[in-house]
Amino acid sequence: MIYYACSYVPLEILFASGLSFMKIERADYSEDPLVHRNLCGYCKATFEAVKDMNSDDLFIAVDSCDAMRRINDLAQSYSKAQILQLRLPWKRDDASRIFYRNQLEGLVDMLSLVRGKTITIRELKEGIKSFNDLKKHLWSLHNKGIAYTEIQKAIDLANSGQKYQPLDKKVAKNGPRLAVAGGLMKDEEFLKMVGSIGAEIVFNETCAGMRGFTGESFPTADPIDEIATRLIQRRIPCGRFIDGSDTSILRKIFQSLKVDGVLRLNQKFCDFFDDYPLPEELPSLSLEIDYPLASLGQLSTRIGAFVERIKKGISRVSVSKTAGRYFIGVDSGSTTTNLVITNDKGEILLWKIAPTGINGSATASKLLKEAQREMNFSDDDIAYCVATGYGRSIVDFANETITEITCHARGAKRFFPEAKCIIDIGGQDSKAIRLDEKGNVVDFSMNDKCAAGTGRFLEVMARVLEKDLDAMADAAEKARKNLSISSMCTVFAESEVVSLIGKGESIDDISAGLFRSISKRIAAMYKRVKGEPPVVFTGGVARNSGIVKALQEELGINFLIPDVPDIVGAYGAAIMAMEKVIR
Numbered sequence: 001m002i003y004y005a006c007s008y009v010p011l012e013i014l015f016a017s018g019l020s021f022m023k024i025e026r027a028d029y030s031e032d033p034l035v036h037r038n039l040c041g042y043c044k045a046t047f048e049a050v051k052d053m054n055s056d057d058l059f060i061a062v063d064s065c066d067a068m069r070r071i072n073d074l075a076q077s078y079s080k081a082q083i084l085q086l087r088l089p090w091k092r093d094d095a096s097r098i099f100y101r102n103q104l105e106g107l108v109d110m111l112s113l114v115r116g117k118t119i120t121i122r123e124l125k126e127g128i129k130s131f132n133d134l135k136k137h138l139w140s141l142h143n144k145g146i147a148y149t150e151i152q153k154a155i156d157l158a159n160s161g162q163k164y165q166p167l168d169k170k171v172a173k174n175g176p177r178l179a180v181a182g183g184l185m186k187d188e189e190f191l192k193m194v195g196s197i198g199a200e201i202v203f204n205e206t207c208a209g210m211r212g213f214t215g216e217s218f219p220t221a222d223p224i225d226e227i228a229t230r231l232i233q234r235r236i237p238c239g240r241f242i243d244g245s246d247t248s249i250l251r252k253i254f255q256s257l258k259v260d261g262v263l264r265l266n267q268k269f270c271d272f273f274d275d276y277p278l279p280e281e282l283p284s285l286s287l288e289i290d291y292p293l294a295s296l297g298q299l300s301t302r303i304g305a306f307v308e309r310i311k312k313g314i315s316r317v318s319v320s321k322t323a324g325r326y327f328i329g330v331d332s333g334s335t336t337t338n339l340v341i342t343n344d345k346g347e348i349l350l351w352k353i354a355p356t357g358i359n360g361s362a363t364a365s366k367l368l369k370e371a372q373r374e375m376n377f378s379d380d381d382i383a384y385c386v387a388t389g390y391g392r393s394i395v396d397f398a399n400e401t402i403t404e405i406t407c408h409a410r411g412a413k414r415f416f417p418e419a420k421c422i423i424d425i426g427g428q429d430s431k432a433i434r435l436d437e438k439g440n441v442v443d444f445s446m447n448d449k450c451a452a453g454t455g456r457f458l459e460v461m462a463r464v465l466e467k468d469l470d471a472m473a474d475a476a477e478k479a480r481k482n483l484s485i486s487s488m489c490t491v492f493a494e495s496e497v498v499s500l501i502g503k504g505e506s507i508d509d510i511s512a513g514l515f516r517s518i519s520k521r522i523a524a525m526y527k528r529v530k531g532e533p534p535v536v537f538t539g540g541v542a543r544n545s546g547i548v549k550a551l552q553e554e555l556g557i558n559f560l561i562p563d564v565p566d567i568v569g570a571y572g573a574a575i576m577a578m579e580k581v582i583r
């Protein structure tokens, strides 16, 4: 069998050889001590697949990035398969095209050797035609509006030279139409998750999707040169090309498929797609992802907020004229659950906060029951309820869920109409959110999966110092030294703090150092979204004077802080509930 792992291996030539071929699509791997930890999951999984190959297999490797080059080097020593490495240029000029043409000639020679017969010019021209047929088939599915999950099945089979006639399932009319672009993605769970938050993936530009099926090639007198020209100069370039910033092909595709927004994906440990060029007029969201995919919860909050941002206008719901007079917002966070009840003017009538505990759904219901008892109202008095926060989907009595990013924006703007930016430090994640004058989210940045820069980080550090958070803030006031805690990771920071204690550093200085450390992390998010004052500080952590002082110093601004900063998200949810209802 002929195996390959990169879309710069031309299917035209594989077709011409008449040999069976297959793209490596493995998703699982075990951490092999031969492979450096800091390589992307796709490289690790590819190495796993190459190790399992037999002596009559051929692996066509491409040095598409440093990580792949390392995997290819390892494969030479640890796989029984024959390895042919194609060297991919870094530029897209004529010299690069000619260079890659020579590489492809080597591929033709190798495949001729494997099959025991020279691949002829006529066969190469036939190969181009077969590839063009397959490409035409895939594009016709897009043009017919076939559901993307079906198209991906067709792409996967096309990568092994087979044609798939998908079910006649059409793209659901489900909110904004999104494209994914950048680093490799085709995970079904991901596609389903995007569907569940009210959007549809309609195009996959990544190299697991249609990127390799772009660019024209014709059966000319020099078919190898023609194939090299398609790959280097006509198709959508991969992120490795330093002069690959032409977005015109993508723009045309996105326009024809009526794409509303783009998710720019980047594999963890890969930096090719951080600035992957996309048509500027379309809103985009950059996401770092694992291979295989992990932390879907966090991804769903980010994508949910992005979808809410690009949705045109609020979709209103109609309730009967006699429907209740109360609007409820519930913020089910990892640390606390907060509930706010407003009237139809958006005035807060009651708020409640309780630790979320192990059963967030029961906690939310308990808060509602308590509120009903205190205010003496029944379920019929509730006009509409919006749940937000990490556990928003488990609030049984909510009519709708909206991400905490949108709800914090709405709540903060209501408290402080002059607000232009929000910093929210929650138990599990932290965010910087930039607003427009109406309180809509223009941009946001969130910490990644680890707890660095969150309330959890502070809690762990307070435990190490055997103090509570308020006592840590008091201690920081008395600091004399400018101690720096360089580890951002909670686990490493914990050992750093333990060793500082061991060296006799004072708790006062360490506390101040910790507040400065978290502030730097939050400040980086604030700068990423081009934040500007006035800034509202929300979330329970905003009650801690230590972090407020450190962060204000770091950013050189003073915050606006509501009396109860914990309830801003729940208040925003109640406001959204109120704005959604038409009587």
Ligand code: SF4
Binding pocket: 040, 042, 043, 064, 065, 066, 067, 068, 183, 184, 267, 269, 270, 271, 272
């Ligand atoms: S995801 Fe990045 S690091 Fe991994 S193979 Fe692709 S380009 Fe290389």
